[in-house]
Amino acid sequence: MKLCMIGCGEHATSSHGPAQARYAATHPGTVLAACCDVDEGRARAHAERFGFARHDTDLAVMLERERPDAVVLAVPETLTAELACHVLERGFPLLLEKPPGRTVAELDRMVAAAAAGGPAGAAVPHAVAVNRRFVPLVCEARRRVERLRLQHIRYEMVRVNRRDPDFSITAIHGIDAVRFLADSDYVHVRFRYQELGELGPGVANIFMDAVLASGATAHLSFCPVAGVVVERAELHAFDHTLFLEVPMWAAFDAPGRLQHLEHGVLREEVRGDAASPSFEQGGFYAELEAFLDDLGAGRRPGPDLSAVRQSVAVAEAMRARQPEYRA
Secondary structure, X not given: OEEEEEOOOHHHHHHHHHHHHHHHHHOOOOEEEEEEOOOHHHHHHHHXXXXXXXXXXXXXXXXXXXXXXXXXXXXXXXXXXXXXXXXXXXXOOEEEEOOOOOOHHHHHHHXXXXXXXXXXXXXXXXXXXXXXXXXXXXXXXXXXXXXXXXXXXXXXXXXXXOOOOOOHHHHHHHHHHXXXXXXXXEEEEEEEEEEOHHHOOOOEEEEEEEEEOOOOEEEEEEXXXXXXXXXEEEEEEOOEEXXXXXOOOOOOOOOOEEEEEEOOEEEEEXXXXXXXXXXXXXXXXXXXXXXXXXXXXXXXXXXXXXXXXXXXXXXXXXXXXXXXXXX
C-alpha cells in the first residue's frame, strides 16, 4: 500500500502524520511514499518527521511519479474541492479532510469527479475524514443508543478565542456528530445567532434547534470565544440518559468519559484511555485505519461524500446566516 499526503500544515502535523506513521509501523507493506505542500520547508520537515520517502511542492508531479494506492488531503477548505477533484479525476483513492468543500455545489463537483475518474466506469473509492464518527467514546455512545428510542440530543462545542469570521468550518463537526449519534438526518433546523461583532467580523455564538427524520430533536450550541475547550453531548431516551465528554485536542475533558444512567442511577461509566495520544483519542488513527483497511480488502470505504452532503448543506446555511434549513 503506497500512501501520499497532500498538505503538511498544523493539522497534518498534529493528527494525520502521527496516524500515518503508526499505521506504517504496524502494517507491513505500507509505504509512506511522498508528502506535498506549497511550502517546501514544511513538506521537507513533514517527510523527515513522519518517515515519508520523498517530499514535493508540485502535486501533479508527485502523483504521476508515485502512482499511489491512497492519498490523504488536508488543506484549507478553500482549496479542498479543486485539489480533491484533481486527485479523483486521476483515479486515486482519496481520504479528504472536512469540510469537504464549503458548499453543496463544491461537494457535488467532487462526487462527479469520483464517479468519472475510476477505471471501467467504477467510482473512485473515497472517504471524508469526519473524525468524530471514529472517536471510540462517540462510537460507544452510538452503540448504546441504537438499542434505545432516542428522544433528544444536546451537543455543545466550546472554544477559546476562536475569532474565525466563519465558524461553520469547525461547527460542521458537531452538525455531523449529531447525525451520526442519532443515525438520522435533519428534517428542519432553526438557527439563532448571537453576534459578537465587537470581537471581530463574523464572530458569533450560534445555536441550532433541530428535528430529525427519526422523530428525535436536537439542540446544538457553538460558543467559540468562551473560557474552555470542550465538546459534550447529552443523549436522552426513555429511562436512559448518556453524558458524553468528547476528548478533542487534549482539551479540558481529555481523555473523555461516557456515563450511562438508567432510572436516575449511574449504570456504567466508560473512561477514555489516558495513555493513548490525542490523535488516537480524537479518532484520527481509527479513520485512517478504516480507510486503508477497506481499500486493502477491496471494500468501499466511508463515509463517502454523499453521506456527509447534508452536513455540508446545514453548515452552508449557517455560513449564510439563514434563519432555518429544511431538507
